[in-house]
Amino acid sequence: MGRSFSEVLCELRRGRGLSQRRVAADLRISQALLSHYENGAREPGLGFVVRACDYYGVTADFLLGRTEEPGRTAGTGELRSLAQGLRAMADMAEKLAEGGQ
Numbered sequence: 041m042g043r044s045f046s047e048v049l050c051e052l053r054r055g056r057g058l059s060q061r062r063v064a065a066d067l068r069i070s071q072a073l074l075s076h077y078e079n080g081a082r083e084p085g086l087g088f089v090v091r092a093c094d095y096y097g098v099t100a101d102f103l104l105g106r107t108e109e110p111g112r113t114a115g116t117g118e119l120r121s122l123a124q125g126l127r128a129m130a131d132m133a134e135k136l137a138e139g140g141q
Contacts (some may be wrong), residue, residue, distance in 0.1 A: 042105045042106070042107070042108060045083070045084075045105055046079060047105070048102065048103055048105050049092065050078040050079075052098070060075060063095075065127065066095060066123050066127055067091050068091070089104070097110070098111065099111040
């Protein structure tokens with residue numbers, strides 16, 4: 041078989057120049073849990089696999105190391121852009137709240 045889930049997950053994040061902190065926040069998990077997934081110490085549930093596929097715009101077969109073809113899924117670019125935009129707005133709101141105190 042090809043690469044493992046943990047290898048693919050880590051390569052996707054690093055290939056896009058994203059930090060574990062950013063990806064974990066976007067995927068609604070802790071940075072520690074993402075680290076466990078990336079180093080193979082823990083295996084995720086189906087909900088996380090679906091979110092990660094949507095986030096990175098790849099199929100589950102690619103993420104699970106069953107194929108070398110990422111097979112982009114429809115609409116994932118828009119979903120990822122929306123997630124990044126929402127995260128940026130949340131960061132801005134947090135900074136504004138801190139400055140107002």
